[in-house]
Amino acid sequence: MKASCKVDVGGFNKRLEIQSVAQVADGQGGYTDTWTATAKVWGSIEPVKGYEKFQAMQLETQITHRIHIRYRKGITTKHRIVYDKRVFDIKEVINLEEDDLFLKIMAVEV
Numbered sequence: 878m879k880a881s882c883k884v885d886v887g888g889f890n891k892r893l894e895i896q897s898v899a900q901v902a903d904g905q906g907g908y909t910d911t912w913t914a915t916a917k918v919w920g921s922i923e924p925v926k927g928y929e930k931f932q933a934m935q936l937e938t939q940i941t942h943r944i945h946i947r948y949r950k951g952i953t954t955k956h957r958i959v960y961d962k963r964v965f966d967i968k969e970v971i972n973l974e975e976d977d978l979f980l981k982i983m984a985v986e987v
Contacts, residue, residue, distance in 0.1 A: 884945050884979045889919040893944070894959045895952065915956065920946035922960060925983075940968060944982040948972065952980060 900908040958965040965984035973979045
């Protein structure tokens, strides 16, 4: 890990479930969205500080949490993260330092 990458893997103490949505036929000619588990990973969740929320207010949706996980290919804003009974909609996925080691995920708790 590069010295400039400030991710504390010792803080990856939360078991997170990454989910993707699929459309399932409802039996009446329509579809319903169903979330299914894609992967279970270790990561960290931290609330976003007040000044970061203020900066995020310029965005369409206010970011409430920052989640770090080890790099995993294919994670997008079409996924969500579940921790315990809490659900986080992914709003941004950042490949830290573009070296495929860690992802920083900005999310909104729903």
